[in-house]
Amino acid sequence: MIVRKLNDVQEFPVTQLVYKGQSLSMEGVGIRWLTHKGIGEANYKHNFAIRYFTIQPHCIIPSHDHEYVEGVFILKGIIRAISGEEETVLEPKLIIYVPSWEAHYLENIGEEEAAFICCIDCLGDKGNCMPGVKTNKC
Numbered sequence: 001m002i003v004r005k006l007n008d009v010q011e012f013p014v015t016q017l018v019y020k021g022q023s024l025s026m027e028g029v030g031i032r033w034l035t036h037k038g039i040g041e042a043n044y045k046h047n048f049a050i051r052y053f054t055i056q057p058h059c060i061i062p063s064h065d066h067e068y069v070e071g072v073f074i075l076k077g078i079i080r081a082i083s084g085e086e087e088t089v090l091e092p093k094l095i096i097y098v099p100s101w102e103a104h105y106l107e108n109i110g111e112e113e114a115a116f117i118c119c120i121d122c123l124g125d126k127g128n129c130m131p132g133v134k135t136n137k138c
Helices: none
Strands: 016-019 022-025 029-035 048-055 060-064 070-076 079-083 086-090 095-098 104-108 114-121
Touching (some): 016 060, 048 060, 079 095
Antiparallel strands (some): 016 022, 029 048, 048 114, 070 095, 070 114, 079 086, 079 104
């Protein structure tokens, strides 16, 4: 078993998202990789990664899609989410599940920092589940 404290996991600013060949700049978004391919030995399988995101007030994660699926659990704040053709306002304790290749967008529409847990499945060589690997993910 591996035990980690949230505050002991380094937060990285997310300053850009490369999507369909374009570099989309971002500000006010942070990520902490709580679990990922680089933690633990092979017996951990590394079939998923858990990430902790923060979004400052009025900041966004631009519309994008990817092969892996995401489960998102809102911890704090008010987030406007657009996924596919559906738009909704997310508050703490709500969960969204985003399927493969569905374009999605998140915006903190509140006056306080928003935070959420995002669980993704690891694909192929599981490179999408490793901090610092350049893919089209946030």
